[in-house]
Amino acid sequence: MRLIELPSRYLVFLGDxxxxxxxxxxxxxxxxxxxRCVGEYALPGGTVSAGLPPLSPAQARRHGAxxxxxxxxxxxxxxxxxxxPTLLESLEAGLDLVSGMHMRLTDQCELxxxxxxxxxxxxxxxxxPRDLPVGNGRKxxxxxxxxxxxxxxxxxxxxxxxxxxxxxxxxxxxxxxATGQTGILIAGTGMPMDAVVSDFVAGAAELLxxxxxxxxxxxxxxxxxxxHPAYAGVSLGLLHGTQPxxxxxxxxxxxxxxxxxxxxxxxxxxxxxxxxxxxxxRTNPRARxxxxxxxxxxxxxxxxxxALAEHAARLGLPVADPMRGGAELAELVAACxxx
Amino acid sequence: MRLIELPSRYLVFLGDxxxxxxxxxxxxxxxxxxxRCVGEYALPGGTVSAGLPPLSPAQARRHGAxxxxxxxxxxxxxxxxxxxPTLLESLEAGLDLVSGMHMRLTDQCELxxxxxxxxxxxxxxxxxPRDLPVGNGRKxxxxxxxxxxxxxxxxxxxxxxxxxxxxxxxxxxxxxxATGQTGILIAGTGMPMDAVVSDFVAGAAELLxxxxxxxxxxxxxxxxxxxHPAYAGVSLGLLHGTQPxxxxxxxxxxxxxxxxxxxxxxxxxxxxxxxxxxxxxRTNPRARxxxxxxxxxxxxxxxxxxALAEHAARLGLPVADPMRGGAELAELVAACxxx
Numbered sequence: 321m322r323l324i325e326l327p328s329r330y331l332v333f334l335g336d337x338x339x340x341x342x343x344x345x346x347x348x349x350x351x352x353x354x355x356r357c358v359g360e361y362a363l364p365g366g367t368v369s370a371g372l373p374p375l376s377p378a379q380a381r382r383h384g385a386x387x388x389x390x391x392x393x394x395x396x397x398x399x400x401x402x403x404x405p406t407l408l409e410s411l412e413a414g415l416d417l418v419s420g421m422h423m424r425l426t427d428q429c430e431l432x433x434x435x436x437x438x439x440x441x442x443x444x445x446x447x448x449p450r451d452l453p454v455g456n457g458r459k460x461x462x463x464x465x466x467x468x469x470x471x472x473x474x475x476x477x478x479x480x481x482x483x484x485x486x487x488x489x490x491x492x493x494x495x496x497x498a499t500g501q502t503g504i505l506i507a508g509t510g511m512p513m514d515a516v517v518s519d520f521v522a523g524a525a526e527l528l529x530x531x532x533x534x535x536x537x538x539x540x541x542x543x544x545x546x547x548h549p550a551y552a553g554v555s556l557g558l559l560h561g562t563q564p565x566x567x568x569x570x571x572x573x574x575x576x577x578x579x580x581x582x583x584x585x586x587x588x589x590x591x592x593x594x595x596x597x598x599x600x601x602r603t604n605p606r607a608r609x610x611x612x613x614x615x616x617x618x619x620x621x622x623x624x625x626x627a628l629a630e631h632a633a634r635l636g637l638p639v640a641d642p643m644r645g646g647a648e649l650a651e652l653v654a655a656c657x658x659x
Numbered sequence: 660m661r662l663i664e665l666p667s668r669y670l671v672f673l674g675d676x677x678x679x680x681x682x683x684x685x686x687x688x689x690x691x692x693x694x695r696c697v698g699e700y701a702l703p704g705g706t707v708s709a710g711l712p713p714l715s716p717a718q719a720r721r722h723g724a725x726x727x728x729x730x731x732x733x734x735x736x737x738x739x740x741x742x743x744p745t746l747l748e749s750l751e752a753g754l755d756l757v758s759g760m761h762m763r764l765t766d767q768c769e770l771x772x773x774x775x776x777x778x779x780x781x782x783x784x785x786x787x788p789r790d791l792p793v794g795n796g797r798k799x800x801x802x803x804x805x806x807x808x809x810x811x812x813x814x815x816x817x818x819x820x821x822x823x824x825x826x827x828x829x830x831x832x833x834x835x836x837a838t839g840q841t842g843i844l845i846a847g848t849g850m851p852m853d854a855v856v857s858d859f860v861a862g863a864a865e866l867l868x869x870x871x872x873x874x875x876x877x878x879x880x881x882x883x884x885x886x887h888p889a890y891a892g893v894s895l896g897l898l899h900g901t902q903p904x905x906x907x908x909x910x911x912x913x914x915x916x917x918x919x920x921x922x923x924x925x926x927x928x929x930x931x932x933x934x935x936x937x938x939x940x941r942t943n944p945r946a947r948x949x950x951x952x953x954x955x956x957x958x959x960x961x962x963x964x965x966a967l968a969e970h971a972a973r974l975g976l977p978v979a980d981p982m983r984g985g986a987e988l989a990e991l992v993a994a995c996x997x998x
Contacts, residue, residue, distance in 0.1 A: 380668030457888030457920050517852040517861045518893045549899050549942050554857045556885075557892030572967075581796050598934075602923075603888050 322449040323528065326508040327386035327416055327441075330356050330370055335403055336365040345420070345502045346370040346391035347446045350508045352481055359384040360363055363406065377413040378579060386488070387416040387443070397422030408434055409629045416441040420501030420512075445504045448524065455561055457603050464565035465656055467542040467613065468596050470586050472551065473579055474542070474572040475642070476542040477503050479613040482642035483568070486653045494537040497509060497528050498557065502551040503541045511552055512544050521554060525561025538586025546596060547587040548578065556599060563604040568658045569593055574613040595658030609639035611652040661788040662867065665847040666725035666755055668781075671711055674731045675704040684707040684841045685730035691820055691845045697724040699930025702745065704971050711942040716745070716752040726755040726782070728844060735874055736761030736785075746774055755780040758837070759840030759851075784843045785854045787863065794861030803869025804995055805903035806881040806952065807935050809925050811890065812918055813911040813983070816842050817880040818952040821981035822907070823878040824990045836867050838897065842880045852893055854884050860893060866955055879903070884924040885935060887917065895938060902943040903996045908932055911954040912966055920960050928974060950977035950991040 324606040332346050340347075349357050350370045359375030362368070370391075377388060388402070388410040399421055407417055407425075411434045419425050425442035426432055435442050455634040465483065480496055480503075487494035496503070498510030511528040513521065529538040540562050544551030569592050578584040587595075593609045600607035614631060616624035624641060627650050638655045640648035670683050673734060679686075691752050698714030698756040701707070709730075727749040729742070738760055746756055746764075750773045764781035765771055774781050794951050804822065819835055819842075826833035835842070837849030850867040852860065868877040879901050883890030907933050909977045917923040926934075932948045937947035953970060955963035963980060967987050971978040977994045979987035 322696075347674065351831065402713050455889035472841075514858040516857050517853070518855050518857045519890065521857045521892045521898030526666060546895075547941060550794035550861050552899055552938075552941075553860045553892040553894075555892075556895045557857065559890050560891055584796060599891075602886060602891075 322451070322510060322632060323509045324445055324449065325503060326418055326443065326445070326505070328356060329358050329384050329386050330389040330390045330418070331375060331377060331380035331385040331387070331410070331415060332360040332370060333371070333388050333406065334360055334362040334366050334368055336363040336399065337392055338365070338367045340368050342368065342393050342439055343368045343391065343559070345393060346599065348502050349389070349391060349505055356508070357497040358383045361388070361406070363402065373431040375493055377415055379409040381414045385415060387418045390417070390419045390421060391505070391596060392494070397622050399423045399425070399428065404428070404430060407431055409466050410442045411438050416443060418443045418445065419507070420445045420505060421444065423501055425612060435456045445501055446503060446512050448512050448516045452516060452520040453523040453527065455526055458528070459604065460526070460531045461534060462538065462565070463537040464529050464538045464540060464564045465566040466540045466559065466562050467568045467570050468555065468559065468592070469542055469570045470546060470547065470589065470592050471545050471572070471575060471578050472574065473545045473569055475613055475615045476570045479568060479570050479642050480539045482649070483653065483656065486649065487537055487539065490538060490590070490653070493533065493535060494539055497538045499528070503508050513538065513642060518553060521557030522561035525558045542570070545598065548594065549581060549584060559600050560597065560603045564607055565604065566610045567596055567600060568611055568613050568652070568656070569596065569609055570613040570615070574618055589631070593635070600656070609659070610635065610655040611640070613652070614639050614641050616641045617643065661790070663782070663784055663788070663843060663850045663851060665757055665782065665784070665844070667695060667847060668697050668723050668725050669728040669757070670714060670716060670719035670724040670726070670749070670754060670914050670970055671696055671699040671709060671730045672707050672727050672745065673699055673701040673707055673709070673715055675702040675757070676680045677706045679707050681732050682707045682709065682730065684732060684757065684844060687841050687845055688730060689756070695847070697722045700727070700745070702770045704740065705738045709865055716749040716754055720753045721723070722989070724754060728759045729756070729758045730745060730844070731759060738762045738764070738767065743767070744767060746770055750777050750779045755782060755912065757782045757844070759844065763784065779896065784840055785851050787851050787855045791855060791858070791859040792862040792866065793859060794865055796899070796945070797865060798902065799865070799868070800869045800873060801875040801877065802901045802905070803868050803877045803901050804905040804907065805879045805901050806907050806909050807882045807894065807898065807931070808881055808909045809886065809928065809931050810884050810888065810911070810914060810917050813909055813914065814952055814954045815909045816908050818907060818981050819878050820845070820987070822992065822995065825988065826876055826878065829992070830874065831876060832874060833878055836877045836879040838880045838882050846909065852897055855893060860896030861900035868901050877901070885938065886931070888920060888923060896933065899938050899942045903939060905949045906935055906946060906951055907952050907995070908935065908948055909952040909954070915959055932974070948976065949994040949997070950979065952991070953978050954982070955980045956982065
């Protein structure tokens with residue numbers, strides 16, 4: 321496979337972040353792959369911590385870190401000039417650099433020269449592999465689950481991670497398949513779907529979820545929404561390419577408008593299920609929606625229980641909030657695994 | 660607008676092609692933009708002519724050519740080493756180079772050095788503009804028509820070109836909007852949709868069809884098919900981004916299987932119309948299918964007439980073969996223009 325392969329142990333870099341929402345990637349790494357996270361490093365002025373041991377690049381190297389990971393989101397995906405000394409220090413200390421920012425490590429002259437001199441790697445995870453294939457639509461062996469959404473940013477990655485964990489807890493052979501930057505950092509591999517040239521999106525999704533043993537599950541992180549005026553193309557290519565047997569539709573309770581495009585109403589769950597399954601059957605006639613992941617983060621536990629029950633009754637499907645777990649989640653997992 | 664802008668007068672380069680089907684781009688240029696074509700140039704061994712005056716690069720320059728255009732399709736989109744002397748000679752003669760091949764002119768060291776020394780341009784039309792916007796879904800002024808297909812390679816570009824010509828013949832203000840290599844060479848501008856990074860496909864389509872006067876028509880060349888397992892993502896992004904008022908569905912009579920993927924049946928016209936219009940209405944609630952472009956190239960004139968009439972009766976829509984023209988085409992054009 322020609323997927324990105326990341327070093328296995330990280331020093332998590334927090335820059336001088338003061339807003340916790342800019343450090344979500346760091347929290348995701350801590351929560352989902354603590355075994356990869358040797359420590360964290362913040363610049364003076366930074367006030368956010370992921371609760372990992374604070375280590376300098378040299379200390380982290382001695383504790384087994386192989387790379388410094390830029391675990392920050394900022395507007396425009398920019399590499400700040402203020403980070404360069406730390407990044408150079410990390411290269412000198414023997415760490416590779418990993419970034420999911422739009423601005424590329426390899427476009428920074430100083431970093432490129434230092435990495436070359438020291439034999440270190442600069443890994444821009446937004447760079448898809450070269451020579452991606454065009455999709456061929458051939459049915460592959462093994463089972464696949466795809467999380468899809470009524471919009472962006474409402475829990476598709478989180479749902480896929482929770483389902484992978486639950487599958488593994490039931491002794492099933494399952495892999496989380498990452499399609500976005502944070503997911504790739506967590507999994508250590510994946511496909512940066514939003515950076516793939518459009519003709520190759522379905523082919524890239526096929527490459528991400530190759531032939532596998534009959535009882536193996538690929539649990540694929542969805543992207544965008546087939547109803548999203550900007551990103552529907554990516555979502556449809558991913559849907560066709562992954563050939564999901566099981567589809568979990570993700571929705572945020574109360575989100576009535578698309579988050580970036582308030583002129584566009586969020587589609588209903590009913591129409592999302594119907595259209596997604598219809599489109600998916602072009603490449604997998606057995607595709608079906610197995611249940612709903614409902615993000616109820618805006619309300620309390622009792623109201624959430626009611627909402628889950630009400631949706632389940634209306635749709636005739638299991639409806640769970642993976643953040644809350646519980647019997648609903650167990651039901652959703654069981655529905656995924658029904659033959 | 661940040662679209663590609665090509666030089667306006669070409670020397671058409673035919674290489675050493677012996678199979679006319681590899682020179683379709685040259686024929687397209689001759690047929691659709693003869694005013695751009697100063698002459699043609701073939702290498703020894705080449706047996707195909709587009710019927711243009713044979714001119715050397717230097718002669719073509721003296722006749723007003725501004726660029727040599729590589730008007731050849733080959734497997735893999737490769738620039739042959741045998742062409743390099745001619746390409747260098749053309750740069751020396753004062754011509755820019757234009758290519759739609761996958762392999763880039765700017766990746767050829769000799770060409771890059773010569774172009775730099777001579778102040779010539781190397782234009783790879785598969786390079787989309789930088790800094791494309793993400794789609795915003797905002798409704799734009801002016802009218803748009805999109806040709807869509809039940810498969811690839813069955814007449815979407817040709818249909819859009821014929822409809823543009825017919826609109827202009829009726830004194831309407833219309834622009835052909837190219838989305839593929841040959842179309843871009845014909846129009847001298849456009850958007851190489853299949854080379855755009857997936858997140859920006861809808862945004863690129865929005866850029867290609869900007870706000871315009873209320874009675875202006877953008878007639879957009881479609882790409883792929885929303886039913887195509889490899890290319891549906893591009894097709895959906897283009898559909899959402901162009902916000903077509905009028906959709907013309909293109910189909911080849913008798914094509915029962917996708918041309919590259921014989922395991923996949925070609926969708927019916929009925930389901931293509933229904934699903935395309937449904938998806939299009941996400942960004943333009945007034946989108947409608949105005950008629951069918953039926954490629955009847957496999958049968959004779961009388962059988963074609965019957966086929967067109969039979970399809971029109973069944974679908975309740977005008978059905979024309981733009982290659983054959985006639986009353987059916989006039990009806991299709993009239994249907995496009997109905998308010």
